[in-house]
Amino acid sequence: MNAFxxxxxxxxxxxxxxxxxxxxGFFALVTGFFFYSAVGFFLQRSMQMAQMGQSTPMNVDEWVVRNVLSNISVVGLFLIPMMTMRSFAEEKRxxxxxxxxxSPLRDSEIIIGKWLGALVMYATLLGLTAVNMVTLYAYGTPDWRPMVVGYLGLLLQGGALLAIGILISSTTRNQIVAGVAGFCVCLLLWVLDWVTAFEASTLNKVIAYISVVSHFESFAKGVVDLKDVVYYITMIVLGLFLTARSMDSMRWRA
Amino acid sequence: MIKVEGLTKRYARHVAVDHISFEVAKGQIVGFLGPNGAGKTTTMRMLTCFMPPTEGTAEVAGYDVIQNPMEVKRRIGYLPETPPLYPDMEVAEYLDFVSRIKNLPSAGRQARINQVMERCAVADVRNKEIGKLSKGYKQRVGLAQAIIHNPDVLILDEPTSGLDPHQIMETRDLIRELAGDHTIILSTHILPEVEQICERVVIIAKGKLVATDTVANLTTNLRGAETIALEVIGGDEASVRERLDRIAGILKVTTVPTDGRVRFTIDADKEKNVRPEIARAIIGSGWELHELHGVSMSLENIFLELTSNKEAA
Structure with missing residues (x-):
């Protein structure tokens, strides 16, 4: 299979x-800081709880893992355009x-190959953050299942954004343009769900549905919600399909 | 091996290639000649299935570029004007990648890569990053990439552009060596190159086919006139000119400006052998004949003539 x-x-x-x-380096530094501050906050709060005579201990998964994963998902929004901006733009330039x-390659092989390569790269980045999580086991026994679900969610979200980034990269031969445009789109997809904050009309709900981050919330809590999985997979397929159309149009206009 | 009929590429505002038809037999080297912007690259891109033609058909090794692009791509090696190299990769690594996407079977792949590196004289830089190579090496890595899957047809877009004279010679030698195994189309705007390497020429200008013939035929048949260079010492320009005008068969005399000497370029009727006549006339007038020789009609002149004629028409 040539996609590989x-x-x-x-x-x-x-x-x-x-x-x-x-x-x-950037990713490890930033997520490391998030982890450090989340743990610090957790320690301070659990100390307070103990002083106030709370008997049940605070949940690490809820107070540390969930926050860190949510933060990573946002950092991903900023990093993914940097990973995909070269994708097609550089090959065209x-x-x-x-x-x-x-070469005797199908367009789909080229596109899926590029997406897969970027996804593995992103998974490597996520792997770096998992090192932080592992240190939690030295001091406690957090439940591993919500973590796995959280990372699955991050991977799905990453896959969707990578597909969009690759699509944008395929429309230009300038990687800076691809990077900036990808960054704008990622930013928009992040904040789209704010529209329901002031008016919960049907249109706004639809717009909010498109937001990438809102679909991650359930994963961060350790819940696999089918509708979120469907959302991410739809975004991946749509992004890659539109990339194929974009390659086709490039061929006719080239 | 290659059959092109009425091939046309139309863009929104202009026609890049306008109804071009030609054929290339197996094993031939064909030069694709034309000024910059004539439509050479566009034609090649259509042959390699990089872009589809707007009209017309092209067949490579019996497969249509629109109906069977995969089969065509399998049988074509293509070197675009800028070699398609990844500067961050090492040479051997890059060729391994290319051999994989060209569907070379894994058995014997390494041997083939080594063989091609030897052939293109890039084996000594096999572990170097491509971005750090000289332009000549890059061009040869580009050629190695094009021949790695042993394609029936090689399409080379300006394979010698931007190289220094030594590298140009090396590249030409390499192309000539490859000719035995592959049918080659190469584009160029450098005319001597065609004379040196190619058996046939396809001349295009402004997207239209101007001429297609063997190099030999083009140089001999195109004009009924021969060109003669003459240098005389001892006579002033006007009187020599006046004497020359009396010789039958001389069509046109042009003075070549040189300091101190009198030089002419003479266009004469090919049927009448005027050279002995000129010699007698000069000596007979008491001048010294310093130089008298025929200038063979270069492809350059033919090319200029053909492309400018086309413009006039």
């Missing part, structure tokens, strides 16, 4: 350039797209 060849090449290029290490298109 493309995915391998994408991954290879991520780790050959300084981009991957920059993003990894340097002309390597001609190699891919004139």
């Amino acid at each position: 060849t493309i995915a391998k090449k994408e991954l290879n290029l991520y780790f050959r350039s300084p981009i991957a290490y920059g993003i990894m 340097t002309g390597t797209i001609e190699l891919l298109i004139t």
Whole structure:
């Protein structure tokens, strides 16, 4: 399957350039800080609770893991455009797209390969944050199941945003344009659910439904909600399908 | 091997390629000649299935580029004008990637990569990053990429552009060596290149086909006139000119400006052998004949003539 060849090449290029290490360092630093502050907050609160004579201990999953995962999902919004901006834009600028298109590859293999490579890269980033989570086990026994569900949610959300980022990258040959446009779209998808804050009309509910982050809430709580899974998978399929259309149109106009 | 009929590429505002038809037999090297912007790259991109034609058909190795693009792509090696290289990859690694997407079976893949690296003289830089290579090396890695799956047809877009003279020679030699195994189409706007490497020429200008013939035929048949260079010492320009005008068969005499000497370029009727006549006339007038030789009609002149004629028509 040639999609894997493309995915391998994408991954290879991520780790050959300084981009991957920059993003990894940045991601580890920021999520590490979130983790540190969440744990600090948790310690202070549980100390207070103990002084006030609360008998049941505070839940680590609820107070630390959930917050950290929600924060990671937001940081992902900022990082994903950086990961996908090169995707097609760079291949178009340097002309390597001609190699891919004139090779016996289906468009779908190229697109899925690129998406898969980016997804594995994103999973590597998430793996870095999991190191923080593991340290929790040194001092307590948090439930591992909500964590797994949370990471599944992050992966699905990442997959959806990567598909959108790749779509945007396929429309331009300038990676800066792709990066900025991808960032704007991710930002919009994040804040769209604010519209229900002031008026809960049907239209606003529909707009809020499109928001990427609101679908992550249930995952952060450790709940796999089918409607959220369907949402993310729809976004992935739609994003990749539109990328295929975009490649087709590029071919006719090129 | 390649059959193109009425191939047309139309954009919103202009026609890039306008009803081009030609055929290339198996094993031939064909030069695709035309000024910049003539539609060479567009034609090649249609042949390689990079973009579909607006009209007309093109067949490569018996497969139609629209009906069977996968089969065509399997049989074509393509080197675009800028070699499609990933600067962050190492040479051997890049060729391995290309061999995979070209569906080379895993058995014998490594051997084939080594063989191609030897052939294109890039084996000594196999573990170097492509971005750090010189332009000549990059071009050869590009060629290695195009031949790795041993395609029936090689399509090379300006394979020598931007190289220094030494690299140009190397690249030409390599292309000539490859000719035995592959049918090759190469585009260029450098005319001597065509004369040196190609058996046939397809000349296009402004998207239209101007001529297609063998190089030999084009250079001999196109004009009924031959060109002669003449240098005389001892006579002033006007009197030599006046003497030359009396010789039958001379069509046109042009003075070539040189300091101190008198040089002419003479267009003469090919049927009448005027050179001995000119020699006698110069010597007979008491001047010294310093130089007298035929200038073979270069492809350059033919090209200029054909493309400008087309413009006039």
